[in-house]
Amino acid sequence: MNLVIIKYNAGNIQSVLFALERLGMSATVTDDPDLIRGADKVIFPGVGEASTAMQYLRQNKLDQLIPSLTQPVLGICLGMQLLCEYSAENDTRCMGIFDQVLVTRFNPEDRSIKVPQIGWNKINALQGPLFNGIEDGAYCYYVHGYYAGISPYTVASTHYDLLYSAALQKNNFYGVQFHPEKSAATGEHILKNFLTL
Amino acid sequence: MLTKRIIPCLDILDGRTVKGTNFLQLRDAGDPVELAMRYCEEGADELVFLDITATTEKRKTLAKLVREIATHINIPFTVGGGINTVEDVHLLLENGADKISVNSAAVKNPSLIDQLSKNFGSQCVVVAIDIKIIDGQWMVVTHGVVIPLNWKPGNGPGK
Numbered sequence: 468m469n470l471v472i473i474k475y476n477a478g479n480i481q482s483v484l485f486a487l488e489r490l491g492m493s494a495t496v497t498d499d500p501d502l503i504r505g506a507d508k509v510i511f512p513g514v515g516e517a518s519t520a521m522q523y524l525r526q527n528k529l530d531q532l533i534p535s536l537t538q539p540v541l542g543i544c545l546g547m548q549l550l551c552e553y554s555a556e557n558d559t560r561c562m563g564i565f566d567q568v569l570v571t572r573f574n575p576e577d578r579s580i581k582v583p584q585i586g587w588n589k590i591n592a593l594q595g596p597l598f599n600g601i602e603d604g605a606y607c608y609y610v611h612g613y614y615a616g617i618s619p620y621t622v623a624s625t626h627y628d629l630l631y632s633a634a635l636q637k638n639n640f641y642g643v644q645f646h647p648e649k650s651a652a653t654g655e656h657i658l659k660n661f662l663t664l
Numbered sequence: 665m666l667t668k669r670i671i672p673c674l675d676i677l678d679g680r681t682v683k684g685t686n687f688l689q690l691r692d693a694g695d696p697v698e699l700a701m702r703y704c705e706e707g708a709d710e711l712v713f714l715d716i717t718a719t720t721e722k723r724k725t726l727a728k729l730v731r732e733i734a735t736h737i738n739i740p741f742t743v744g745g746g747i748n749t750v751e752d753v754h755l756l757l758e759n760g761a762d763k764i765s766v767n768s769a770a771v772k773n774p775s776l777i778d779q780l781s782k783n784f785g786s787q788c789v790v791v792a793i794d795i796k797i798i799d800g801q802w803m804v805v806t807h808g809v810v811i812p813l814n815w816k817p818g819n820g821p822g823k
Contacts (some may be wrong), residue, residue: 481734481758481760482734482760483764485734485735485760486738488735489736489738490736508727514785514787548670583786583787584666585787586666586667586669587666587667587709588665588666588667588707589667606667608739608740610787612787623749626665627666628707646740648738649738649739649740649762650738650739651704651738651739652738655738
């Protein structure tokens with residue numbers, strides 16, 4: 468299988484590569500439009516800041532390429548948020564694949580709820596092929612200060628201060644807010660589900 | 665809601681895991697990568713690796729070990745020990761550490777915490793503080809429990 472990881476100015480690509488290696492897979496890390504278009508599957512990772520990431524994608528015309536892809540695409544963390552309509556992180560218009568889904572900063576009244584959320588939290592109300600064989604209430608690893616609200620595209624939810632989208636899906640586009648590459652056996656299972664779509 | 669985390673901490677000396685009593689009488693406890701994998705299988709939520717030799721010459725060896733750990737485990741891990749600069753942190757994160765932990769350097773120079781969080785994000789910066797009862801009072805100590813500071817928890821430096 469020809470697997471491509473989209474290269475852009477956001478960290479975390481290395482840990483995704485390591486996770487794929489553990490599953491016996493190798494991937495090409497590239498921002499070349501032809502290689503991305505020709506891939507069987509595309510992973511769009513990212514830990515970073517929304518506006519600088521979108522700026523880089525625009526400069527490289529990836530903001531037009533990504534929505535036109537027809538093979539399975541998996542956005543992880545910031546990658547997922549950039550597939551939404553808009554992020555409040557520095558007032559950033561995103562790619563709008565998950566149309567009308569807004570990304571907002573956690574703003575808990577309860578000061579004991581820390582932002583960013585860092586740690587293991589449950590995923591619930593699981594739907595779709597990404598979660599085949601995953602138990603409701605399984606734990607995944609999160610590091611994020613911004614979240615996507617609940618929408619018609621929500622295929623998993625998590626509660627942290629409020630209920631939000633742990634995962635989104637629209638046609639061939641999948642997005643997860645947690646880090647499957649750091650979520651032990653559950654995360655590996657979810658990655659495997661994506662790779663066997 | 666977030667769950668409680670169980671985080672085994674491994675002390676590393678010259679690339680091997682060591683076990684001591686109050687930082688003394690160190691004995692070899694095995695290969696860090698093998699141990700890390702075992703802790704993962706047993707359900708650890710995260711891991712911490714503290715390089716207790718951490719001299720400048722050894723830094724590259726640590727980075728290599730970090731890379732080896734990152735390829736083998738599927739949970740987040742933190743690396744600490746002798747971190748003084750933004751460059752030190754860059755090298756460890758680049759090799760696959762999820763977070764870094766600063767101790768002595770942060771006590772000596774608290775602005776390092778700001779610098780690191782600005783460069784890499786607050787989500788990957790951990791501050792560890794060692795404390796010890798000296799003359800019946802909890803005191804902050806640095807450099808592997810050697811130099812007591814005139815600084816009590818909750819009291820601020822020098823107060």
